[in-house]
Amino acid sequence: MSLTRGRVRAGRVEDFAQDSMTALKVDGREVLLVYQNGVFYALEDRCTHDNGILHDGELLDGAVKCERHGAKFDLETGRPTMPAVKKIRLYQTEVEGDAVYIVYQQSF
Numbered sequence: 001m002s003l004t005r006g007r008v009r010a011g012r013v014e015d016f017a018q019d020s021m022t023a024l025k026v027d028g029r030e031v032l033l034v035y036q037n038g039v040f041y042a043l044e045d046r047c048t049h050d051n052g053i054l055h056d057g058e059l060l061d062g063a064v065k066c067e068r069h070g071a072k073f074d075l076e077t078g079r080p081t082m083p084a085v086k087k088i089r090l091y092q093t094e095v096e097g098d099a100v101y102i103v104y105q106q107s108f
């Protein structure tokens with residue numbers, strides 16, 4: 001199996017409001033793009049507790065809260081609070097000029 005780096009353009013920086021959460025499809029995966037305090041974060045859009053859809057949840061300061069049972073996921077580390085115990089998958093983001101990209105690994 002080999003890994004290839006993939007990159008998808010999510011939009012222009014100005015397309016995203018401060019403190020916004022945007023649900024995107026990236027290479028068939030559901031990804032949540034968060035823009036907070038001038039930084040873009042990207043994470044899997046499914047809660048690791050019981051598959052809650054995170055874009056239906058609440059954006060807190062530095063975390064996303066799942067609306068189903070209240071688990072919070074740290075935007076920097078992916079670490080959860082109870083009842084979730086498994087980290088959320090994070091994706092790298094890049095800003096080049098006015099474009100925002102989400103970076104992921106493809107396996108073959």
Ligand code: FES
Pocket residue numbers: 047048049050051052066067068069070071083084
């Ligand atoms: S499904 Fe997210 S906290 Fe339970």
